[in-house]
Amino acid sequence: MDYYLQTLLIAGIFITLTLSLNLINGFCGQFSLGHAGFWGAGAYASAVYTVFYALPVPGPINMLIAIVVGFIAAAICGLIIGVPCLRLKGDYLAIATLGFGEIVRITIMMTEKVGGPRGFINIPHLANIFWVYAVAAIITLFMFNLKRSAFGRAIISIREDEIAAENMGVNLFKSKLFSFTIGAGIAGIAGALFAHTQQFLHPSNFNFMWSVIILVMVILGGQGSVTGSVIGAVVLTLVPEILRYIGGTIAEWRMTIFPILLIILMLIRPQGLFGAHELHFKKSGGA
Amino acid sequence: MSNTLPLLDLEHVTMKFGGLTAVSDVCIKVFPHDLVAVIGPNGAGKTTLFNTITGIYTPTTGCVRFNQNDLKNTKSSAITELGIARTFQNIRLFKNLSVLDNIKLAKHTRIKYGFWAGILRSKKFIEEEKKIELECIELLKLFGLAEKKDFYAKNLAYGQQRKLEMARALATGPKLLLLDEPAAGMNPTETKDLTELIHLIRDQFNIAIILIEHDMKLVMEIAEKIFVLDYGHLIAVGSASEIQNNKRVIEAYLGADIEGVL
Incomplete structure (x- = not known):
């Protein structure tokens, strides 16, 4: 039972994480490879609050505060990295953000107070699966509504054509910085949930590989698609587990089969499962 | 003059x-x-x-x-x-957005509702968006593009793309x-x-x-x-x-x- 719960929990956290990267990568078109860094910053900051500075209030309220702390810490990181780096484009931005992600990880590793390379222990168990999915639902709604508002449109126009976007009166730098900061902040929220459900953090949770996995989830679901991000996160969390569940040779080779499945999917649908589309529940049609 | x-x-x-x-x-x-x-x-x-x-x-x-x-x-x-609005020598439309969204984007600087109004879908947001959509469709009608409003910009014929770019510039x-x-x-x-x-x-x-x-x-x-x-x-x-x-x-x-x- 614990195993299923844990898998679902991780899937939920990854929904939030994938949505947050989709805001930066899918909506705004800024190629960021340091997303695990924001995740980690949020996780550690919120854990530092609950372990060392927790206020004498009931658990759920402390969890809310921890989420806010995670959001603010990661958003500040996003702002600090965004101001110089968002002047860069494409590959250069990817390299700069990659460097940032590693800086966060190494900084945590060197900080004795949060356990350094031994990991951060004794984090209170304040969140559970309900917290995780409530937050995922709120963020999903946030992204849906953002996409349909003028601010979302402006951000998406930057991905489509920067020069034309600026010519429509969109302030490029402000809009990019906005999506970068908010995207980082939401990753911080996912970090807070991760810290308070797992009760243990280790710097290796937030290394470069995880940035790539989140990116793969975004691309698999479809850049710019909110429903795509949700499905992408769930599918990518569950498929390796399902392969493990089948057992036998397949379980042994699952980490080989899994990338092959990804390659096949990218060959068939290079735009991701959903492209930039959304799943419609009420009315059909529409772009 | x-x-x-x-x-x-x-x-x-x-x-x-x-x-x-x-x-x-x-x-x-x-x-x-x-x-x-x-x-x-x-x-x-x-x-x-x-x-x-x-x-x-x-x-x-x-x-x-x-x-x-x-x-x-x-x-x-x-x-x-x-x-000041302009069109470009080599058309610069938002190709993967609908014709209507291309025009709506041009209204960006004239949007009157705030960020949170959009996220929380307030009454003001809904009214503003409705008003903008009507204005945009009016403009598209003038350019003979109203029935193409849900097409992707990239799927329009070349001449229509030029027209759309002009319409978009005017929408600002x-x-x-x-x-x-x-x-x-x-x-x-x-x-x-x-x-x-x-x-x-x-x-x-x-x-x-x-x-x-x-x-x-x-x-x-x-x-x-x-x-x-x-x-x-x-x-x-x-x-x-x-x-x-x-x-x-x-x-x-x-x-x-x-x-x-x-």
Whole structure:
């Protein structure tokens, strides 16, 4: 039972994480490879609050505060990295953000107070699966509504054509910085949930590989698609587990089969499962 | 029409890229409701001139004034807000967005609701969006694109894409519209429609228009005043007939020392 719960929990956290990267990568078109860094910053900051500075209030309220702390810490990181780096484009931005992600990880590793390379222990168990999915639902709604508002449109126009976007009166730098900061902040929220459900953090949770996995989830679901991000996160969390569940040779080779499945999917649908589309529940049609 | 203050005033504008002077000491005045053309051989600096007006480049020397505002250090997006809109020589639509969304985007600077109103879908947001959508569809109707509103911009025919780009520029609510080769790649029938459309736009929206164009028939037919650029220099200004008989213009286009041929 614990195993299923844990898998679902991780899937939920990854929904939030994938949505947050989709805001930066899918909506705004800024190629960021340091997303695990924001995740980690949020996780550690919120854990530092609950372990060392927790206020004498009931658990759920402390969890809310921890989420806010995670959001603010990661958003500040996003702002600090965004101001110089968002002047860069494409590959250069990817390299700069990659460097940032590693800086966060190494900084945590060197900080004795949060356990350094031994990991951060004794984090209170304040969140559970309900917290995780409530937050995922709120963020999903946030992204849906953002996409349909003028601010979302402006951000998406930057991905489509920067020069034309600026010519429509969109302030490029402000809009990019906005999506970068908010995207980082939401990753911080996912970090807070991760810290308070797992009760243990280790710097290796937030290394470069995880940035790539989140990116793969975004691309698999479809850049710019909110429903795509949700499905992408769930599918990518569950498929390796399902392969493990089948057992036998397949379980042994699952980490080989899994990338092959990804390659096949990218060959068939290079735009991701959903492209930039959304799943419609009420009315059909529409772009 | 030249009795009021100029809407756009270029004073001795020079634009240098390293050793290359793309635009050299150009003075142009455009008044409200003017319809003027900038012509010149390839590489004469016409598009560079547009780019200095819209803030993509800052002129090396000289100054660009719009409605008495010096545009120096004004961002491209802020210039749009002041009321200059443009189209591009190589169409720059938001290709993966719907036709309607392309136009809605152009209303960006006129949006009245705040960020949280959009996220929480407040009443104001819904009303504003409805109003914007109606305005956009009105505009699309004028360009004959209303029934294509849900198409992706990339799936429109070439001529329609050009029209959409013009509609999008107009949706920003400009006082001055810059058209960079609107007739490029169009057939004679489409060009004729375009001529009418440009007149219609000017009168209906009561704006000034500057166009860059290579189609001389179009230029001679609609431009009230023509500016001729050659190697970055302004070599002639005048009406269509004046330009047609200007010796320097003929030299610029056809070369010198061929007297008797013309």
